[in-house]
Amino acid sequence: PSSQVTTTSSTTTTRATTTSTTAVRTTVVTTTPSTTTPGGTSPTCSVGSISLVSNSKLPDPFTFANGQKVTTKEQFKCRQAEISAAMQQYELGTKPGKPQSLTASWSGNTLTINVSDQGKSISFSVTVTAPSGGRAPYPAIIGYDGGSIPIPAGVAKISFSIADIAAQTNTGSRGQGKFYNLYGSGHSAGALTAWAWGVSRIIDAIEITPATNINPAKIGVTGCSRNGKGAFVAGALDDRIALTLPQESGSGGSACWRLSDYQKSQGQNVQTASQIITENVWFSTAFNANVNQVNRLPFDHHSLAALVAPRGLYVIENTSMEWLGALSTYGCMKAGSLVYQALGVSSNMGYSQVGHGDHCGFPAAQQGSELNSFINRFLLDQSVTTNVFRTDGNFNFNQANWVDWSVPTLN
Ligand code: MCU
Numbered sequence: 001p002s003s004q005v006t007t008t009s010s011t012t013t014t015r016a017t018t019t020s021t022t023a024v025r026t027t028v029v030t031t032t033p034s035t036t037t038p039g040g041t042s043p044t045c046s047v048g049s050i051s052l053v054s055n056s057k058l059p060d061p062f063t064f065a066n067g068q069k070v071t072t073k074e075q076f077k078c079r080q081a082e083i084s085a086a087m088q089q090y091e092l093g094t095k096p097g098k099p100q101s102l103t104a105s106w107s108g109n110t111l112t113i114n115v116s117d118q119g120k121s122i123s124f125s126v127t128v129t130a131p132s133g134g135r136a137p138y139p140a141i142i143g144y145d146g147g148s149i150p151i152p153a154g155v156a157k158i159s160f161s162i163a164d165i166a167a168q169t170n171t172g173s174r175g176q177g178k179f180y181n182l183y184g185s186g187h188s189a190g191a192l193t194a195w196a197w198g199v200s201r202i203i204d205a206i207e208i209t210p211a212t213n214i215n216p217a218k219i220g221v222t223g224c225s226r227n228g229k230g231a232f233v234a235g236a237l238d239d240r241i242a243l244t245l246p247q248e249s250g251s252g253g254s255a256c257w258r259l260s261d262y263q264k265s266q267g268q269n270v271q272t273a274s275q276i277i278t279e280n281v282w283f284s285t286a287f288n289a290n291v292n293q294v295n296r297l298p299f300d301h302h303s304l305a306a307l308v309a310p311r312g313l314y315v316i317e318n319t320s321m322e323w324l325g326a327l328s329t330y331g332c333m334k335a336g337s338l339v340y341q342a343l344g345v346s347s348n349m350g351y352s353q354v355g356h357g358d359h360c361g362f363p364a365a366q367q368g369s370e371l372n373s374f375i376n377r378f379l380l381d382q383s384v385t386t387n388v389f390r391t392d393g394n395f396n397f398n399q400a401n402w403v404d405w406s407v408p409t410l411n
Contacts, residue, residue: 045078093284144223166194250324256332305336312378350388
């Protein structure tokens, strides 16, 4: 078993399932395979094999791959398991489940997480900034490389240095970072999935470390641009995340591949699947086969919203950056919002698209009644209104051209 030496100023905590101790203040937690699978799914769902399709519209979130219709909320959890599996198979790469062993130590404002799985070990740390005001245990927002949104009083900030887990310099970064030290440089996960795995391990560590004063049931995740793509995927692949806040994530995040290809075909300078894989290692190499024929994918990125549902989701976009795909992100998230509608929780998802020249700057217009309302409701348990779905963009999204399914009312 792995062991760790802690200094007198730090504490090491563990779950009740501690199986061995090798020294004073040295604990090993052996975790059983996760009982909740990614995406808000139930352990009883059996996901069959998922084939490629030929579908120029955004695929129906309410029909299983075998043609069966989703009619209940319970069935939708199994459909989420299927969507998650499909996205991992054809785009994101596989997110490993709970590791065999995870320990954590807390010292100063640093949470150190030690993970062992199948004979290999890594260790990484995050920095926690305690909130001004509020009451412990505090809610917290995990910010990829700190994130780029204003964090309100009463909410802690957890800075997650993502390059440590998976590098994203360029296409030469494939397989580099601690995730790949643990699972092998040839692992299928792209960087977005590797970071999402890191977020899940941060939450595991918070769950067993009360000394952090962070409430693991009130965790948000955010990041901007490439890191916004990452934050969205993290929220989609771990249903312990209460609030997902992707900012200017564009193509690969809140945009749909099909819609971005359409914009490109209309002469707009929008990032597409075929371009994105030439820039970086955000996706699995398994994605490469279909980037020139995205109509074959049995999902699109409205499916990311479908995986976050019914949990809190506030998508921040920017109409001034052509590359992000203003129509694509708006239309894609409109389609995603139909899942929230079917679940009877429309206001749990917000979309706000405001033009401004500073990519990853945060306009005041999106703060008070939008971002803060989502944080107040989903992290601080206040009963406030979160009805946001807006754009200042000058385009026309014709939903009927992209959505050929009807929205059920799931019981
Ligand atoms: C919007 O996110 C990315 C985009 O996908 C890339 O093409 C571009 O190079 O960088 C953006 C970004 O991360 O900006 C910080």
